Every structure is written in structure tokens, then in C-alpha cells.
Amino acid sequence: MQSRQHKTASFLSAHPVFTRAEFAAAFGHPASAANVTSLLRHHLRAGNIKRVSREVFAAVPAHMAAERMVIDRFAAASKLRPDGVLGFHSALELHGIAYSEFNEVQLISAGRTERVDLPFGACRFVTPAKALAATGKANYLTATMDRQGVTVRVTAVERTVVDVLHRPELAGGGEEVLKSLDLVRYLDPAKVADYVELLDNRSLASVSGWWLEKRRAALGVSDDVLARLRTRLPRSKHYALGAEPGHAVLVEPWRVLLPAQAVDAAFEGV
Known part of the structure; x- marks a missing residue:
């Protein structure tokens, strides 16, 4: 005994x-x-x-x-499903680039999409992009972190940036995304382009290219990376970051319609 x-x-x-x-x-x-x-x-x-x-x-x-006892929500959420990867706003928080703190945790998993309330708060399960599932690359651009002795898997900064630009509703909306991404101080721009190419989503090439060009000096974005994304632009303009007809600004070179505050100087990340 x-x-x-x-x-x-x-x-x-x-x-x-x-x-x-x-x-x-x-x-x-x-x-x-x-x-x-x-x-x-x-x-x-x-x-x-x-x-x-x-x-x-x-x-x-x-x-x-x-x-x-206060349960670490990221450590706990990481155990909920064997293939779970913390992403979206949770990844922003884990990388120290979230503008605000959320009570909800977002876990990327191939299982059922749902939102459940647990002792540590809410957890939202999000299915990985179809292109990742189809190619067996659900763990593409992920990293591990230690949370109070528990190893958790989280999307890397480069993947997180693209994911929240693609689905801002999973990261608090367009304004929260923009303010959070202004806090990014380092990433590999080429990996952003690699991920966009893997997803094969032209609208993502558009908004990701716009954001990289906006942060070009701060993040050392090369002409080559921007050129790679320009070759994948959609044929027609489209809305991003929650922009709505009648309340959007067209960024012509990238064929993207954005909320006015997205192209305002206050969001230039200087």
C-alpha cells in the first residue's frame, strides 16, 4: 500500500x-x-x-x-484531444503577442467542431485547414512549449499570423488581430509564404501579402517573399478582417478590401 x-x-x-x-x-x-x-x-x-x-x-x-486550485487552461486544453494544437488567440497569448487576454481557449483538432465549458473556462475545437488534413500536415509549423511541467503543442508565430488573418473571428475580431500582430517583433517571412502556398488560398495570399508589406521594414521582408505572394493573388478584390460593403478601403495592389482602421496610420505597427 x-x-x-x-x-x-x-x-x-x-x-x-x-x-x-x-x-x-x-x-x-x-x-x-x-x-x-x-x-x-x-x-x-x-x-x-x-x-x-x-x-x-x-x-x-x-x-x-x-x-x-486554478488550473492552467492551456495545459489542460492540450490534453483534451491527442492531436490537439493550441492556435488562434491562444497561440497569440502563448507567444506573448496578444493585445488582450481571453477566457476561451482554441484547440485545433480533427475531431468534432464544438465549444465546451470546462472548469478552466471555455474551449473551442477548430478543425485544421483542409489542405493540411489532405496532405497529412496538421502539425505543419507547430512548436512545443512547457506549461507548468506539461508539454503543449502550439502553432508557430508564422502560422498563427496567417491563421488569425484568415479567421479573425477566432481571435477576437479584426481590431484585436491587428493590434496583436503589431506586437510581432520577429518571424520568418519566407515561412509565412510557404504556409500560404501550402494552403493554396488566394485570398490568404492577398491579406498576408498586405500585412507583410505593411511590416516590411520591421520584419525584414524581402522582395522575393512579396513577389511569391503576388503571383497567387485572387483575380478579383475580396473582403478581409471583417470588412463590410460600404465600410471598406480597397488596397489595390493586393486586391483586398479592409476595414478603414486597418489601413489607418494607428495600425502601422511603428
Whole structure:
């Protein structure tokens, strides 16, 4: 008994957030075993762990009441699905380039698209771009980070920039995206172009090219990168970043219609 208690304490110390399968494996049991259910129930009643979702749990630090514990939302969300990658506004936050903080976490996963409320807040599941799924590159331009001892996967800055320009509604809207991207101090412009080419989305080439040209001096964007994106422009102008008819400014070289504030000097990132 003492040995199992010691093993449990060691596991919980090393796994601030864990799945049922990880817990079962540590004790040499199949994940579906009844004794795993019994053990988890025991530790839930004892206040040693806190349930995050049906299959995910958080370890409660010694001498702390479970109800007072604050679960790291990014660490917890990363465990919800095996293929989960933190993206969009969550990625902006993790890279330190978010203008505002959100309560919602966005997790990219091939599973069902949904928004669920969990003990750490809301989590929105977003399916990866079709081009990534089709080519088996769901983890393209991703990186790992440590969150309180938990390794989480997050979209790299270059992919995050393109993703939030493409779907600003998943990052707080156009204004939040623009203000956040003004905080970008380093990225590889060529990787932005690589990702846009992989997605094969002409409207994305348009808005990404506009943004890179706007930040050209600060980010060291070469003529070659801009030229690559210009070859992929759509044939006709289109709306981006939440722009609406009658309230949009056309940026002719990039064939993109943007909200007025997007092309205002206040958003030039100087």
C-alpha cells in the first residue's frame, strides 16, 4: 500500500494535468480497467485530483483545497484531444503577442467542431485547414512549449499570423488581430509564404501579402517573399478582417478590401 501511495504521489507531482490513459499506464493497467476508475474516484473524493473533463484530470498541490486550485487552461486544453494544437488567440497569448487576454481557449483538432465549458473556462475545437488534413500536415509549423511541467503543442508565430488573418473571428475580431500582430517583433517571412502556398488560398495570399508589406521594414521582408505572394493573388478584390460593403478601403495592389482602421496610420505597427 505504501509503495502504491508513493507511486501515486510521484505520478501526480510529475503530471500537473494528465489523461486517464496516462494514469492507467503508470500503474500498468489498461485505460478501461475498473480498478483505474476506482482509483480515480478515490483520489477525486480525497481532493488529490480535480476533474477537467471525462478523461482529463489535474493534480491538486499538497495542502491546497481542490476548489481553490486554478488550473492552467492551456495545459489542460492540450490534453483534451491527442492531436490537439493550441492556435488562434491562444497561440497569440502563448507567444506573448496578444493585445488582450481571453477566457476561451482554441484547440485545433480533427475531431468534432464544438465549444465546451470546462472548469478552466471555455474551449473551442477548430478543425485544421483542409489542405493540411489532405496532405497529412496538421502539425505543419507547430512548436512545443512547457506549461507548468506539461508539454503543449502550439502553432508557430508564422502560422498563427496567417491563421488569425484568415479567421479573425477566432481571435477576437479584426481590431484585436491587428493590434496583436503589431506586437510581432520577429518571424520568418519566407515561412509565412510557404504556409500560404501550402494552403493554396488566394485570398490568404492577398491579406498576408498586405500585412507583410505593411511590416516590411520591421520584419525584414524581402522582395522575393512579396513577389511569391503576388503571383497567387485572387483575380478579383475580396473582403478581409471583417470588412463590410460600404465600410471598406480597397488596397489595390493586393486586391483586398479592409476595414478603414486597418489601413489607418494607428495600425502601422511603428
